[in-house]
Amino acid sequence: MLRFYFEVAGTAFRRQIVYRWANLAGLCTNIFFALIVSYIIIALYAVRPVVAGYDVHDTLRYTWMMQAILMVVLPFGFTDLMQTIRTGDVVTDLSKPCDFYLYWFSREMGKNVYYAIFRGLPTYLAGMVIFKLGVPLTWQSWLAFGLIPPFGATLGIAYRFLYNIVAFWIIEARAVVSFALTIAQFLTGSFIPLPLLPGWLQTIVNWLPFRGFMDLPVQVFLGKISGSLLWGAFGLQVGWLIILTCLVLWLVQVARQHVVVQGG
């Protein structure tokens, strides 16, 4: 069975590879946006060298890493699941012998690997070339970096599954999608780096699940968080992952009944 899920992931990966031009266009867009934010940050730092322990270089790295993993964690326009609900294909998917969530999870993981290699890596490399960002990792943070971003991606999948599955109950769910994405982008630090936020807002944001999406992985990458602070934050996010996953599984259950009642 495990092999089946790997197969699903592999297929999703290969399907993405077909869209070379789309990827190139997307990559340009990622780089352009990171570029704009970089100039804004450089101009802002002209009046003050350090904010909350972040100098201009740290914030630039933060920005580029954020753009690099954006498509992995919060891909725009993920409405695939929603579409199967609208067309009714979901009914067949639900009755397949595999686990419904694991099936989608594998698909998205396959895509994530693709985005990490063909979007994330080149984006950050571009940043390295343009702004001489460098790679700030020590060997300890390499270890943590191997663990925490994949974990963030897992949270991201649970999240995108959640805002898609609402289509079972809401007919015009497009507004929900864009709302969910904007909130998540804001609270995970993709509009403005979380370390630059006022203290009270940071305290709130730190307790929310969104921090684990991208901010925590990026901070680990920068080596700005380590030791007990890191493991505390990580533990909190594990808790969130369990909650979100349970929520997903429960909603799948409810949806399944919903489908059965409607008679397929």
Added chain:
Amino acid sequence: MTVIIDAQALQKNFRVAKRRPGIFGGLRSIVDPEVRIVSAVQDLSLQVQRGEMVGLVGPNGAGKSTTIKMLTGILTPSGGEIRVAGLTPIHQRRELSKRIGVVFGQRTQLWWDLPLLDSLQLLRHLYRVPEARHRENLKQLRVMLDLDEFIDTPVRQLSLGQRMRGDLAAALLHEPELLYLDEPTIGLDVVAKARIREFLLALNTQRSTTVLITTHDMDDIETLCPRILIIDHGRKLYDGAVKDIRTRFGGERTLIAVLDGSELARLAMLPSAEDGLATLPDLPAGVRLLKLDGPQIELGFGREALPAHELVAWLGARYTLRDVTFREPDIEDIIRRIYEKDLLLGDIGMPV
């Protein structure tokens, strides 16, 4: 009669970029694309008289929709001449579009969320039809297509048949002289199909609208079109009357004879061939046994083989006959045979 469509030696080639497999192949394709020329329509000539109903038939990808697109001015031909209603489609596209109507069976031009009537009203502005004329046409079409029962219903709630009637009305509000129908009965049930055909015949007689239909449904052709055009691989294979196609390419007719019950014993003694089917001894050349089912016997025979009455006589001389009927070959089979075997390549039929 006057000519409404006149196309000479139409030609359409497409450039298709091929993708190389693999990641590196893909990168190479971006820099150095491999281009292949595909010819979708080749040397196609066609003349349609005003008031005719013509069926355009061919397998998927035969070049039917490419041809229609060139005739409507959406697509520029790579070669050849076209005049439709006296206009050159590609250069006078907007003028021409006032005089033609197009219905795509699989794509509606009605607004999904709006009541049918709203869409039909909006079309007045999209075709710039004077208000009085529009009102008059709408009144007529409402009667002819029986639209009133669902005219206030949003289009997304209509059945497929109702939607098709709505689409026909939409395409006819500006009184086109020429109507292109692309698969107008696809997906409809028998009753809905019959209704659409009835309407088209009425339209053709009352307004003498010229109709060009592409379809896979041979019943459409047989009920609507005296003339048929068969296209495959972008070439015209046949152009002529539907009834002629049978006599010329009909292949086998079938004689169905019911023998007297007393013959059953003799039939049971017939020797069997390898495939298990019984064989009749000394069948005339070109005649074969298709089926033997109790007292019923079916013989297939080619038109050239022998006249039907001689075959009846031959059979009557050997068995006691109760009943004899003939079945004409299925037009769909004939056409499939034509384009599977390229029967007509190079043999261009005459217009009626």
Added chain:
Amino acid sequence: MWRNLWEDLQLYQHLLVIQIKAQLQYKANLSLDIISYLGITGLEFVALLLYFVPFRTLLGWHVGEVAMLAAVMSLSFGLSELIGAGIDNFSVLINRGEFDRVLLRPVSAFVQVIGNDFRLRRLGRITQGMLAFALALHFLPALHWTFFKLLVLGIGIISGTIIFLSIVLLGATLCFWTVETTEITNILTYGSREMLSYPLTIYHQVLQRFFLFIVPVAFASYVPVCYVLERPLPFGLPAELALASPIVALLFALVSGWIWTFGVRHYQSTGS
């Protein structure tokens, strides 16, 4: 020609009316939609304001001044989105083969495309723009207003609308060749909007020149806002350049209109 233009405008109006009618059928849904759109765009604006908590100024620009840039940008972008979203959605039209239908009608293809996807929810961004503008005024109590400044701001917003419409038209034209790269248009629409919500001079010279002289989005916000705030323009350009916004916008619109016709012709020869 004027008669054609008038008829096109009437047609556009008919297209809008019918879609508004359809959307008003579900009023609750619609107001929810508008509010959520306001929320989304508002959150982007809040992020901009939050930068000014740790940092007091941006190259000498205060929060109120930057807020005015962003507000003007939101207004012209929001208007262009409201008027011409059908063009932004053009790849769908191409993918479904519905552009053929557009060509089969005796009216302008452009008007049919621009009027094909009108959504009232986009009022959300315009509302956000107005609120942001009010906030900017609140931050700038000492700003001296004249009739000319108001005029410049007004024509700036209208010019900006035309420029953004021209950009999405260029993006739509690209769809005649490939629908895969629609995201690249986002650089010029969302990207330039984001970018020019901040003072132009913070960017690299190449970018400054590009958005002044090639894709003149700077004429939609930066140039008129500098006129209002009495700030100097880069490259020694005169402040009165703000009055040239409509000319620049029309020129850009003409060029993209010409490229669009070229694209339609290409579509007619390839049919894809």
